[in-house]
Amino acid sequence: MKDFKRKYILPILFTIIVTAVTTFLLAGINYLTTDAIALNEETTLRSTILYVFNIDYPSGDAKKIEEIFTQHVKSKEVGDKTIYYIEDRNEISAYAFPVDGVALWGSVHAYVAISSDYNEILGIDFVSQSETPGLGGRISEAWFKEQFRGLKLGDIQDGEYIVYRPAPGGNVDGISGATLTSNAIRELLNKGIYEFISEQRGL
Amino acid sequence: MIVDKKRVKQIFKSGIWDDNPVFRQVIGICSSLAVTNLLMSSLIMGLALTFVTAFSELTISIIRKFTPKHIRMVVQVLIISAFVIIVDIFLKAYYPEMSKALGPYVGLIITNCIIMGRCEAFAQSNPPISSFLDGIASGLGYTMVLLMIAFIRELMGFGSIFGIQLLGNWWTRWTIMVMPPSAFFIMGVIFWWARSKTEKKEEKKEGGKVTA
Numbered sequence: 001m002k003d004f005k006r007k008y009i010l011p012i013l014f015t016i017i018v019t020a021v022t023t024f025l026l027a028g029i030n031y032l033t034t035d036a037i038a039l040n041e042e043t044t045l046r047s048t049i050l051y052v053f054n055i056d057y058p059s060g061d062a063k064k065i066e067e068i069f070t071q072h073v074k075s076k077e078v079g080d081k082t083i084y085y086i087e088d089r090n091e092i093s094a095y096a097f098p099v100d101g102v103a104l105w106g107s108v109h110a111y112v113a114i115s116s117d118y119n120e121i122l123g124i125d126f127v128s129q130s131e132t133p134g135l136g137g138r139i140s141e142a143w144f145k146e147q148f149r150g151l152k153l154g155d156i157q158d159g160e161y162i163v164y165r166p167a168p169g170g171n172v173d174g175i176s177g178a179t180l181t182s183n184a185i186r187e188l189l190n191k192g193i194y195e196f197i198s199e200q201r202g203l
Numbered sequence: 204m205i206v207d208k209k210r211v212k213q214i215f216k217s218g219i220w221d222d223n224p225v226f227r228q229v230i231g232i233c234s235s236l237a238v239t240n241l242l243m244s245s246l247i248m249g250l251a252l253t254f255v256t257a258f259s260e261l262t263i264s265i266i267r268k269f270t271p272k273h274i275r276m277v278v279q280v281l282i283i284s285a286f287v288i289i290v291d292i293f294l295k296a297y298y299p300e301m302s303k304a305l306g307p308y309v310g311l312i313i314t315n316c317i318i319m320g321r322c323e324a325f326a327q328s329n330p331p332i333s334s335f336l337d338g339i340a341s342g343l344g345y346t347m348v349l350l351m352i353a354f355i356r357e358l359m360g361f362g363s364i365f366g367i368q369l370l371g372n373w374w375t376r377w378t379i380m381v382m383p384p385s386a387f388f389i390m391g392v393i394f395w396w397a398r399s400k401t402e403k404k405e406e407k408k409e410g411g412k413v414t415a
Contacts, residue, residue, distance in 0.1 A: 006271075010271055011271040011273070011274045014269070014270065014271060014274065014278070015274060015277060015278065015281075018266075018278055018281055018282070019281060022281060022282065022284075022285035025285065025289075026285055026288055026289070026292075029289055029292055030292060033292050033293075033295070033296040036296040036297070037292075037295050037296050040295070040296065040299040041299075044299065128303075130306065132381065132382060133240055133241070133381055134240065134360055134361060134376070134378070134381030135378060135381060135382075177378055
């Protein structure tokens, strides 16, 4: 009986105590930081939306970002997505919507803003991506994203909005050395924009 | 339970150089390959690991006398995980940028062999304070190697140091330095250099020539 206690009961009790203590500690820390983490995530999303609408915001100032965001941007639920829009004299002047897809190394989450007459891309931004840093990862660099501002969509029929130079009709530069990432991004943006516009027209 | 100066010096010397976890014990090298293309992420990774190792060793050393021997590893993993989750939450709450840059590698600190290796080899049989110091020393040894690799990779791959652009447009960025394979080459060279520094000492100690 003594052996049984030493071999089984004590170790089990010990494990339970250690688990309880660590879990309690972690739960406490989690509770204390929930608000900070939620605020960070919200601020990141807000900065992304402001960026795609090309509205200036002070980076790193969560309060200011919130103020500017609530002043300019409104949101609505369409299906399971949240779509953001800007109103100009009570008329919607631009939309921002999420675009998700798969690139070379993993899933990519992006936001695209287009004007309400579906004629122009206002901006794009990537919320998360896991492409190779310094190569495909450069899609997150300003020079790449800025290329999409003001891109005309008007007369394109078959959803090939984005075409890399030097192909005929090219309007954007891809990233050399990261062809697969570039192509994946082109596909997912074209598809996302096409779907959004068809859905909006259908409504 | 005060640790004397000589002991402290010896712990740090062995953690950082004589028994450096990366180039002497060759443990914890997965993460040395994964996060070293930027100096900043290497530094954060190194500090996170130092924190986790030091506090895990401290805790395990404190409870080492009550821990039933045959479940000690379960307990070690439990304690290590708790500290890693603390680091993860801390980064998410206060350094969201860094948390994003390191991505899954923060959680993977749990699997870093340095922590468990030191807990098992050192904390299990030493008093708390020297265990804590041993954790810091091993962490610093690891951080040092990470920073060496990252210095070369960031300089040649991005032309910058800690994000500050040093080399101008004339510098052709080495794509390979940004990709994981370069870490293998650089790490190999660092091992080689570190071994060549210590080989003479070993010859003397063992009274014979070290042969492969």
